[in-house]
């Protein structure tokens with residue numbers, strides 16, 4: 503167990519979560535029961551008005567997804583070269599498991615901002631749930647998350663949006679740490 507996967511206590515588990523790199527992930531990924539448990543945990547999230555303004559799309563046929571992603575990319579960029587095309591298809595097939603999270607806002611007096619905050623909380627919960635099950639996760643967006651054809655491919659339609667692609671698997675090599683904020687610089691104490 504490395505220092506980024508200390509599950510001794512719930513607090514240390516949360517304090518040691520960090521992202522894996524999707525391109526470096528290897529098997530095993532979560533089996534269907536583990537993935538179902540992770541999604542269940544992720545969906546236990548603050549949600550003003552009980553609107554459930556989010557949903558998951560588990561992408562199972564990765565090769566078909568890669569081909570559809572490439573078609574969407576080429577329709578906007580027909581002159582894309584081989585390297586660019588390979589990067590697009592590679593995006594879809596990296597990591598053992600891939601889940602898209604859609605922001606799915608509802609007509610409501612609850613502001614869109616609050617619904618989107620709930621989506622972000624769900625996304626982080628999914629990363630934490632993967633960590634808690636002994637996997638690594640990587641939340642990526644990229645062009646595909648902002649492409650209408652890709653949204654439609656996943657069964658989404660405006661005002662839905664793709665909040666991210668969640669690559670989940672096992673880490674092939676030790677994770678590197680990244681700079682973390684200076685807590686004093688981002689924390690103040692209001693005393694009236």
Ligand SMILES: Cc1cc2nc3c(=O)[nH]c(=O)nc-3n(C[C@H](O)[C@H](O)[C@H](O)COP(=O)(O)O)c2cc1C
Nearest residue numbers: 519520521522629640641642643644645665666680
């Ligand atoms: C909404 C969102 C989209 C992101 N998209 C990307 C991306 O497309 N490419 C990337 O390298 N990192 C992206 N990241 C950052 C990674 O998910 C991750 O936070 C970072 O690489 C490592 O930070 P961590 O170890 O604290 O998780 C995104 C993060 C968020 C919140």
